[in-house]
Amino acid sequence: MSFRLFDAPLREPSQFVGFAGNRIDRQSENRADDAVEKALADGTARLMLMHAGRLYLKLDDEAFDPWFKADESQAFEVSLGQGVLLGFSEEGPVLAMPAGVEPEKLPETVKAIDYRSVYMQGLVDEAAAGALAQGAALLAWHASHAFCSKCGNRSEMRAGGYRRHCPSCGTDHFPRTDPVAIMLTATREKCLLGRGRHFAPGMYSALAGFIEPGETIEAAVRRETLEEAGIRLGRVVYHASQPWPFPYSLMIGCFGEPLNEDIQADLNELEDCRWFFREEVRTMLDRTHAGGLITPPKGAIAHHLIRAWVDSE
Numbered sequence: 001m002s003f004r005l006f007d008a009p010l011r012e013p014s015q016f017v018g019f020a021g022n023r024i025d026r027q028s029e030n031r032a033d034d035a036v037e038k039a040l041a042d043g044t045a046r047l048m049l050m051h052a053g054r055l056y057l058k059l060d061d062e063a064f065d066p067w068f069k070a071d072e073s074q075a076f077e078v079s080l081g082q083g084v085l086l087g088f089s090e091e092g093p094v095l096a097m098p099a100g101v102e103p104e105k106l107p108e109t110v111k112a113i114d115y116r117s118v119y120m121q122g123l124v125d126e127a128a129a130g131a132l133a134q135g136a137a138l139l140a141w142h143a144s145h146a147f148c149s150k151c152g153n154r155s156e157m158r159a160g161g162y163r164r165h166c167p168s169c170g171t172d173h174f175p176r177t178d179p180v181a182i183m184l185t186a187t188r189e190k191c192l193l194g195r196g197r198h199f200a201p202g203m204y205s206a207l208a209g210f211i212e213p214g215e216t217i218e219a220a221v222r223r224e225t226l227e228e229a230g231i232r233l234g235r236v237v238y239h240a241s242q243p244w245p246f247p248y249s250l251m252i253g254c255f256g257e258p259l260n261e262d263i264q265a266d267l268n269e270l271e272d273c274r275w276f277f278r279e280e281v282r283t284m285l286d287r288t289h290a291g292g293l294i295t296p297p298k299g300a301i302a303h304h305l306i307r308a309w310v311d312s313e
């Protein structure tokens with residue numbers, strides 16, 4: 001008997017985006033209320049320390065090491081009670097902890113580097129970047145959900161950090177993941193790229209927007225493309241997704257087929273939006289564009305959408 005559903009080898013585009021290399025065994029069925037305590041008592045436990053959107057990294061022979069032992073972490077004013085258990089690696093339990101020491105007060109051998117730079121500059125391996133996405137999202141959710149949204153009283157962390165419980169009204173609250181649609185509108189000849197007002201100089205990217213309650217992914221892709229660029233879409237196809245810990249999103253990458261050509265850009269959202277032919281986009285990807293225009297860097301899902309289209313001839 002064959003268990004194969006498809007004939008072609010399975011190749012998930014999501015495996016190639018930044019933050020996608022998480023290899024932690026989450027063991028979600030084993031998240032007891034004392035899971036963090038137990039994990040910290042295990043001598044093999046490894047901790048990621050985070051502070052205000054930055055990851056602490058040990059500088060070790062020119063390389064960055066994001067992992068701290070539990071006893072090592074004491075020097076960094078770690079709030080053990082606010083830590084979360086990410087799961088288990090082959091080496092042992094993996095946790096993420098909020099730390100209190102301000103970046104300028106760290107010892108010479110430890111640097112606090114913002115998550116975006118850690119990922120853009122590839123300062124840690126893919127497995128660690130994946131763990132960072134998981135830990136950063138969870139810690140950010142706890143930091144902004146200390147109080148019960150039903151009755152307003154203080155809630156408590158449970159289940160290794162995967163739930164908050166309100167002792168006053170009994171409500172349980174669960175970590176959020178906010179879906180964002182990111183879409184490349186394209187024909188065989190050209191694709192639609194826009195420039196946000198906060199973008200790096202010369203950068204153009206795929207359009208993106210939050211998926212709203214009651215919307216399918218496809219409906220959100222069509223709505224955002226119409227609102228931002230005045231382009232109506234026919235067929236919409238899912239391509240890949242990316243964990244995006246700013247603070248706890250999931251980027252959902254799609255392709256869309258345009259039904260009209262005339263762009264009406266929403267200039268509140270975008271500084272510019274236009275069609276680019278394939279050869280020009282190839283030079284933007286390769287950083288050889290005559291006018292210095294570029295696409296987002298390799299780890300970004302936008303890069304993968306654009307690359308997949310350019311290579312799809």
Ligand SMILES: [Zn+2]
Binds near residue numbers: 150166168
């Ligand atoms: Zn409550």
